[in-house]
Amino acid sequence: MTDLHPGVADPVMDTMNFLNEVTLNYPEAISFAPGRPYEEFFDTEQIFVHLRRYLDHLAAQGRSPAEVRRAMFQYGPSAGLIRELIADSLRVDEGIDVPAESIVVTVGCQEAMFLTLRALISGPDDVLLVSSPCYVGITGAARLLDAEVVAVEERENGLSCADLEAVVLAERVRGRRPRAVYVVPDHSNPSGVTMPLEARHELLALADRLDLIILEDSPYRLVSPGAQVPTLKSLDQDRRVIHLGSYAKSLFPAARVGYAVADQSVLKDDGTTSLLADELAKIKSMITVNTSALSQAAVAGALLASGGQVSRLNTEVAAHYGDTMQVALRGLEREFPAERRSRLGVSWNAPSGGLFLTLQVAFPADDDALGRSARDFGVVWTPMSYFHPEGGGARTIRLSTSYLSHADVEEGLRRLADFIESEVAAAHARG
Template identity: 55%
Template sequence: MTTTSGSTDRTGVLPRTALHASLSAPLLDTMTFLNEVTLRHPQAISFAPGRPFEGDFDVARVPGLIETYLDHLRERGHSEEHVRTALYQYGETAGQIRDLVARMLAVDEDMTVDPASVVVTVGCQEAVLLTLRALFTGPDDVLLVDSPSYVGVTGAASLLGIPVVAVPGTPRGPSPEGIERAVREIEASGRRARCLYVVPDCSNPTGVSMRREARTALLDAADRLGLLLLEDNPYGVFSTVRRPTLKSLDTRRRVIYLGSFAKTAFPGARVGFVVADQLVEGADGRAPGLLADELAKVKSMVTVNTSSLSQAAVAGLLLQNGGGLRAANESLARHYQATMRCLRESLAAQLPVGAPESAGVRWNDPDGGFFLTLDVPFAADGAALDDSAENYGVIWTPMRHFHLDDAGDRQIRLSCSYLTTDQATEGAARLARFIKDRARAVAYAPW
């Protein structure tokens, strides 16, 4: 029995209602569900994890990365004592490698960024959390997301109690008309749309990339509607087509740019960053400051600073590669593209266009090598996934998990970044067998 105050009785069991409501939201169970399916079927080929390929991981290189960064500090005239402090001591809240992050953005993305507007974070995930915390003042501030959307963002919004409205995506990203409709509906309900979260390059979960014209149209719409844009770009360097980031096209400080080293360096470092060059009114008549300074205040109460060791490793990687990571990732990008090609070719061979067994099956043609959207003629739900894993040895992610409403129930997200080319080919063949059998079973199911 529980007490009315929500505390535990003598059994020591906390009632669910004593915890934040977001912890009971199905969204936060998504990862647990996928992990459980994967653990139950360790032999299955899994198109579920959006993890980077591990083939190039090399533990022997890590000490050298840190040494490179420490040498860089020495070359810049810092004393041995300073170098030691930089590695051992609590560090600057906004990060100690902000200048190197700004240089990377110049080298890789042609972006001119003031290091003062950068905050180095514990993965992109912390950047999302800090930004949402700073921008959302209460229940009347609404976050728009390009839908289906990355669960890291909708999950963080849910933890913070921020209302989220989905803007239905198109094969070219969110449409200005869809955004305007959502903003007007939010305004009509007496609330305000604060910003739109979007992944313009090789989106997670769909794999869709926005064309250049769509990017300019999005910036114009944001300006017209008074919206900020949260641009998240972990996959841009892996795209076959290089397009300008929203931030590099942004002349009106509409875009807050989120970055991650999880795919371009390694996720275990947990280093990401945010570029927030928006001006914020100064307190007590003082001169305006940067939004980045406000984000650093939030960070000082969340993680204090990003691990100095991790920042040193990432900095070493940047320094060893001429300041950027695009060139350093070229061979990995080619690997991802080859894996994606194998997946698509294997699907096309098993499910040829026009064949009766291919009816209702379609997939898109992503520029990057991480995610692909597959349409199927049946409900792609947990029961279907169990059947696929158990009887066909292949795991995937129901697209439904990335929607806030009931949409996407006949779509699958396939991720091939973690696989070899052979696994992608074989996995797609198994998947095609599963799809054909399931489609047949559904077609002949008794009423």
């Protein structure tokens, strides 16, 4: 068969499969590749507790047994069953005060991205702006939707408004319309960078001045220790921000429950207005119809248990991830003291939270190098070149610290140091 959509052949589509294959092919290797939650915090019986709590909640609201049964077994509304609970949770946890009608419950955050891009990208001249490096899920979705992606180089504190404005103006000179900018402002995937408060205010002001929509994706806030910088959406006075959310990291990924907060007003051809969330729900009805009622019920039970404060549920989890990140940073200092660091050309950043950090090396950190690392040294990582939509990151690797025990982090870094030593020696031998 030929003539498939060209997006299917895009190298970005192979990223996750390649990493999974490397991990499966070398099961004894320690893997810094997946950004998965730490499994020791999962309790199988808790699923039943969550479901029971939500069913009791429905009954307490006056739903009849037949209505409860229908809610759990039948097709549900495309916009979701638990929008009110999500709205309450966003209010108490994130300071995001929006009506429930402005929320669409999605199959993970990935669907929220897809729906939002499908709605916003209305013509061939519309452009999505992203930081570089950038999460591959958004660039992959854009590719499948034939949406043009233009990268803005990420700096030490995240996206620079000066850089962003320059790119917007350059695209307009080319006759194109920058429609939205995608950002992960907190402990970003892949770089671990967090945008300071002042930069967030600047970005909001710039978006209003340049007529841009901001797509805010922040899945790592509630699994990071300490006080967090306010979300862009909580600071948004002009409805410039579409907040894309997920319970994959803060509760459990298998539920596949995410959401989009889209409280923007849409002017229709007939002169009437609607919420952008309503339009996203229409698109969703043609893709996944609705998000699993059972998955929504499990998430709802967890929200009810915490009074909507997922942050309170995650106090121990966030502390663990924070500790693991510190173990990794101390391990890097131990494996690469100043003299060795200088000799090998190694450096790294020190994120304040989240699951990821980046390591710069003096050799091409490509698929071939990853294969040697897994096969000969028993350690897996992610090439940062995967995350640069217009090229870059050739000598940088991403390390995820979330999935491993402290002991595995330390042993993995020892193996990684041996691998880097070997690569540098081989490069010197080749002259």
